[in-house]
Each structure stands twice: as C-alpha cells, then as structure tokens.
Amino acid sequence: METSFVVSQLQANRSTFDSFLRDAPEAVQRWRPHPEHWCLLEIVCHLCDEERDDFRARVRSVLEDPERPLPPIDPQGWVDERRYLEQDFAAKLDAFLEERKASVRWLNGLADPAWENSYQHPKLGPLTARMFLASWLAHDYLHIRQIAKVKFLFLQANAGVSVDYAGKW
Numbered sequence: 001m002e003t004s005f006v007v008s009q010l011q012a013n014r015s016t017f018d019s020f021l022r023d024a025p026e027a028v029q030r031w032r033p034h035p036e037h038w039c040l041l042e043i044v045c046h047l048c049d050e051e052r053d054d055f056r057a058r059v060r061s062v063l064e065d066p067e068r069p070l071p072p073i074d075p076q077g078w079v080d081e082r083r084y085l086e087q088d089f090a091a092k093l094d095a096f097l098e099e100r101k102a103s104v105r106w107l108n109g110l111a112d113p114a115w116e117n118s119y120q121h122p123k124l125g126p127l128t129a130r131m132f133l134a135s136w137l138a139h140d141y142l143h144i145r146q147i148a149k150v151k152f153l154f155l156q157a158n159a160g161v162s163v164d165y166a167g168k169w
Contacts, residue, residue, distance in 0.1 A: 045084040048096035055136040
C-alpha cells in the first residue's frame with residue numbers, strides 16, 4: 001500500500017473525528033456504556049496523546065534512528081496520570097485536531113523516508129516505520145468504531161423507545 005494513501009486517510013480522518021465529536025453534549029461526553037469502558041472524553045484524550053507521544057514519535061524515531069529505543073508509552077496509565085476526566089472536551093478535541101494537522105504536515109514534508117527502517121523490539125521482533133504508519137491509520141479506524149458504538153449505546157439507553165427497528169449492532 002502506498003504511504004501517500006495512508007497519509008491522505010489520516011488527513012481525512014481529522015474531519016471525521018471533528019464532525020463526529022464536535023457537538024457531543026456533555027452528557028454524552030462523559031457517559032460510559034459500562035464502568036470499565038471509556039467515555040468520549042477519555043477517548044479524545046487518548047487520541048491526542050497517541051497522536052503526539054506514540055505514533056508520530058515512534059514513526060519519527062524509527063525513521064531517524066532505528067537503533068534508538070522507542071519513546072516509552074503508557075496509554076492505560078495516562079488515563080489517571082494525565083487526568084483525562086478533568087480535561088475540557090472541546091479543548092482536548094481541538095488539541096488532538098491540531099496534533100493531527102502537525103502530523104500530516106510532518107509526514108507530507110518527509111523527503112525520501114526510509115519506510116523499511118526497522119526497530120528490533122525485544123518481544124515483538126522487527127517493527128518497521130511502515131508498520132507504525134499503517135497501525136496509526138488502523139488505530140483511527142478502531143477508535144472511530146469505538147466512538148460510534150458509545151454514541152449508539154447512549155442513544156439506545158436514553159431514547160426512551162426501542163431503536164431495534166434500525167437493526168442490530
């Protein structure tokens with residue numbers, strides 16, 4: 001797959017996330033379908049952190065110096081450490097969208113990137129820059145699906161009528 005396709009989809013998903021999340025009422029932003037599942041606010045905070053501290057940082061690291069250890073990440077720990085539930089939803093959404101804009105600008109500005117550069121992970125084996133890039137887009141799709149499910153389940157729980165006519169999730 002052409003890396004230009006992946007980058008164009010990352011750019012397109014910026015608009016998808018914006019339109020999908022921009023006007024979410026506060027009740028939806030903080031609602032959880034189950035106590036162990038993330039609410040929309042936690043998802044947006046996670047997307048912002050992953051954009052900056054995981055995917056962009058790790059692609060950059062492997063492209064620039066595949067021998068260097070990858071920047072450490074702790075997505076689950078960040079929920080508490082970075083106080084996701086205390087964040088402002090609109091501000092975090094804006095921050096994520098700005099990070100995505102910076103990521104796409106950076107990716108488009110790369111001159112002859114070495115996509116086959118590979119970091120040798122002690123447990124996972126070789127991880128190429130191309131693999132991180134493709135996983136970045138896959139991560140988007142996983143969270144677009146997750147956001148849709150949270151919104152669907154919120155509607156189902158709060159509509160006051162059955163939504164079964166729409167079809168099964």
